[in-house]
Structures are given as structure tokens and as C-alpha cells.
Amino acid sequence: MSTMTVIATAGHVDHGKSTLVRALTGIEPDRWEEERRRALTIDLGYAWTTLDSGQTVAFVDVPGHRRFIGNMLAGLGPVPAVMFVVAADESWMPQSAEHLAAAAALGVEHVLLVVTRADLADPAPALERATAELAAAGLTPRGAVAVSARTGAGMDELRAALAALVETMPVPDPEARVRLWVDRAFTITGAGTVVTGTLGGGRIRVGDSLDLAGSSGEHRSARVTVRGLHSLEQSRETVEAPARVAVNLRGVSADEIHRGDALLTPGAWPSTRVVDARLVTPPRAATGTPYGFETDLPEHLMLHLGTTAREVRVRPLGSGTTSEPRRDGHVTSGREGVRASADDHSPSAASAVRLTLAEPLPLAAGDRAILRDPGTGRVVGIDILDVDPPELRRRGAGARRAEALAGRASGIDLQTEVAARGFLTVDDARRLGVTDDVLADPPPEITRHGDLLVDHEVWLGWVETLRVVTGEYARTHPLEPWMPAEAARTAARIPRLDLIAPLAEAAGLTHARGRVHEPGLRASLGAAEAGLAAIEARLAGSPFAAPERPELDAAGLGPRQIAAAIEAGRLIRLDDDVLLQPIAPAKAMRVLTGLPQPFTTSQARQALDTTRRVAIPLLEHLDAKGWTRRIDAGHREIVR
């Protein structure tokens, strides 16, 4: 299977994008009758071709008309490469600029510049202008060619340039979690529901279960099954990224799915409503004017990511550029909002913002997205830094958060995530986008216990706290100084009970029978200690003469003291009120072994020199242990 590259078109309306795709692929990307009649692309079109190199290139053809910018952004969103089309006879136009701003905001690195309609005008000026515009926006085209789709001039060079571009494309991780942004959903007679999209990472197999994260209605998240797969109209068992893919789904009808929904590896993505992000340096036109926001960022913007477009509320965190001197030598001032303006044209001036979405989305640190003001068409790119950010409650929390985010590298950093929370489960780390190779070999600041990743400082804190709370418990519970593990967990604010064992070990504490304590810790009976010692001394001589209530009372042994003595292993309770030393059953066996077998209860009682009150529960205790066996109502024997 040869690899596939997915490339989106971009460029002003009527500049020849669809014509070029058709010339390259032989496939008509304008799917609708209305589009063909009006010679205008309205929605996304799809076509593909195989180059001489054997590489397959799939195109997502976008509309240039400004009214359909939403469709354009949905086409560009999930695609890593762009074929930027400019007509030689019209040169640079408003939607050229708008599409460039979007591509630059998304940080698309793989751009091929094509000046087409070269049969209508000298392509050189348009090529020069477009190259300058791309450079000003921070995009370096991987190639620039002049063509005529009508005469075929330059088409071989274009194919060669596409082949060269394909060579530079990074290969996505086939093991990555799947997030397929849906661009179409429809019903095929006989097959049922089909969704299509650009698979950017991972693989999908027939039979897979996936979560459908819905954008609307009550269908917020549903489990669906992959019934069939197609890529470029060929049936497949497995489709691996990068690819255009059509997924036939069981468990959902097409009218429940919309562009902007996503098919996800189950449980592998967070469903997040609040994210912290950094504004990316705004792209500029060749004149120096930024495409981004010159004044304050509006509070309500559209977030474009993948094929989705959602309304978000934007909150600047701090002043964004708090301590960064501007080019003019001033320090940007505090509270008036985020400036992503002409003076802040440096990566260090990128500003931190908090985005709140009306509906949750499956997002990841490292996602690039566009914030767009539908009114003015202005855009700014964002780099999502944290999809599970801390609440900002206290005064100044926003500014502190902005500072913490300022130093963050983009993408996910396990150590930062663990340090921010203290601990993190492996599953949660995966949902945040931490890869398995990092999880397998976490940085030394992280202690891994089973499925939990704990910041080492936090771990040491728990060890110490566990020591303190168990010590405190022993002081306040002298009769039963062994702290129940669950109580210790709660008191020490340890998140999970299964951590008590490794923490106790690290703290040098004993963890046994659900309790945590100093090794060898004994109950202190206080005033009753002397009384118990006297009873123990008496039982040493006559082990089966269980103390009666008056003797216990005189010794100061009430129910709590007795329970403590039992817990400490100094007494055993055979019946409600028959207390003996733990050694008594073994001593009884020595006596009973000397009797003729089988023996009666009365013979046993006499041999043990005790009363029926003690003898009966003692014999039943031995039966229960399997040391003696009851033959009939009157007889027992020793089990050998």
C-alpha cells in the first residue's frame, strides 16, 4: 500500500482551484449540480491521483467565495498541506489573503504555490506577489510553479513539485489515538450511514468500536461500530493515516451526524469545555498589516479546528505580554486585554488566553486552531497548551497562570501535567495526549505506581503525611492504635487506597489487615494493663479457667479494653463471654490427645479441668479449626 498525502486547495474565488484539481486527477471535485451550473465551488470537493512516483495525492478542494469561508476552514482544518492557487491574470486578491491568513494561523508548513491561468497573462508578477505574501505571513512554499490547466503548460512541473512535497510530509504515528473529524455524513442504500474525513493519525479497522463525539442534540457521545471502510472508493479492512477515509457505521443514522463531529478511539480523548492556549504571532500581509486583531481580542469568537466551528468565549489571562518589552521599548500595559498587534511581532509576545466552549470538544495540547471573528473576518492562530486547566479563583490567578503558560513548550509535557495536578492516571495522561513511549519511561521526577503517575515531591509529601497521621492516630487511640488504611488515606489526602501499601513501605510503616501503623505497635491498655497481666498470669497456670465477669470488671477490662486485648493478640474470644489466651486451643489439644478416642464432652471437660461454659465453645472452636471431629451427639475424636 503506497502512502497517501492529503492536500487542501486554497485561493481566491474563480482562480482555477477546481479546474486544476480536475486537470491533475481527472475527477470533477464540484459534486453538486448547482456548483457545476454556476461554475462556483460551494462545498468541499474530493479527488485523487497517483503520481509517477507511486504516491497517492488526495485533494480536498475548497470554495474560494468568501460566503463559504466556513466550508473552506473545515476543508483546511484537518489537512497538513496546501496547494495555494493564484490566477496569473488576477494576481493577489482578498480571499487569497484570507486563505493565507488561515493557513498561517494553523501553522501549515507544507505549501505549494501554483500560479494558474498562465495562458491568460504572464505569471511572473502574480508569482512574485504571492511569494512575497507567503513570506510575510511566515510561510515558505516548498515549491512554486506556473501552469495553465487549459493548455497543460507546466503541469508536469506541478506533478514533480507535488511529488517533492509529498516526500517532505511527516509520516503520522499509526499507533496514535484516532480523531477523525467528520466532513460529510450521508446514507448509502444497502450500506447505511457513511461518514468521511481526513485521517491524520492512527488507524481504523473494520469491526472497531469508536466514540462519536457529536456537536449537537442529545447525541453528545455515542458508541458506534465500523461496519465497513473505504479509501478512495476502494473497500478496505484497515485504513492507516494519512488518508481520506469513508467509514460505514453501525449504531447511528446519518442525520444524527454533522460536519464537525468526530470519531474517536473510545475513552482516549478528553471531552473538554475549558482550554488554555497561546495566541500565535499574527500573520501579516506583505504591506506589514497583520491579519490578526489590531486592537483587543473580541470576547466572543469562532473556534475552527478540524472540521468543527464552535463559538467560544475568550478570556485573556493577565496582560499576555506582561514582562515582555515591546519593540518600541515600552512594556505592554496590563488590563486592557490581549494585544496581538503590530508591536508584538515576536514569538515571545504570544499571549495566554482561556477559552470556554459552549459544548465540549475532544481537544489535545498541541492542537493548532483558528479563532475568527465572523464579523470582520480577522483571525488569530492558537496553540492549545492545556485541555484540563486549573480553575482560576483567587485574584491574580489569571496573571500567574499566564506566566506559567508563557514558558510552556507547545504540545504535551508529562512532567508539567503531573506537576500541575500532583498525580495523574495513565489513562488520563493518554487522554491528554501523552504517548506510550513517554509513559513507559517517565522522567525521574515522576514516580509510577501501577497506573498512577505521581510527582516525586508529592509522593514524598504523602509518605511524610502518612507517618504523621498514623502517629497521631496511635496517640489518640491507645486501645486500638492501628489506623484503618481508609482513614489514613482520607486523613493524608491520598487519592487512592491502593497507594497505601507502597506509601507505607516507603514510610517504614506496617500495612496489614487493612491497617497502617508503626511496626510492632502494641495497644496500650492504660489502667487496665495491670489487671490484664494478672489474668494472663493466672491463665498461664490454669489455661481453661476463663475469667468471669466480676474478675474482668475488677481488672478494669470493659468491652473496649477487651477488644484492644484481642486486637493485640493477647486474648481470644470463643463465645460471647468466654475469653482465653490465644495459646489455649493448642494446650487443649495436648490434653485431649491423651484421652481414649473417641471421648465425650464430659471426659474432655474433666481432663481440661474446666466448666461446661468453657468446654463447649472450646470444643466447637477445635471442631471449626478441624483439629477435632464430632462423631455423634455425645462423642468427638482427634483428627490426625
Ligand SMILES: Nc1nc2c(ncn2[C@@H]2O[C@H](COP(=O)(O)OP(=O)(O)OP(=O)(O)O)[C@@H](O)[C@H]2O)c(=O)[nH]1
Ligand atoms: N484560460 C484558463 N482558464 C482557466 C484555467 N483554470 C481555470 N480556468 C477558468 O477559471 C474559471 C474558474 O475556475 P474554477 O476552477 O471553477 O475556479 P475555483 O478556484 O475552483 O473557483 P471557486 O471554487 O468558486 O473558488 C473557470 O471558468 C475555468 O474554466 C486556466 O488555466 N486557463
Ligand SMILES: [Mg+2]
Ligand atoms: Mg472551485
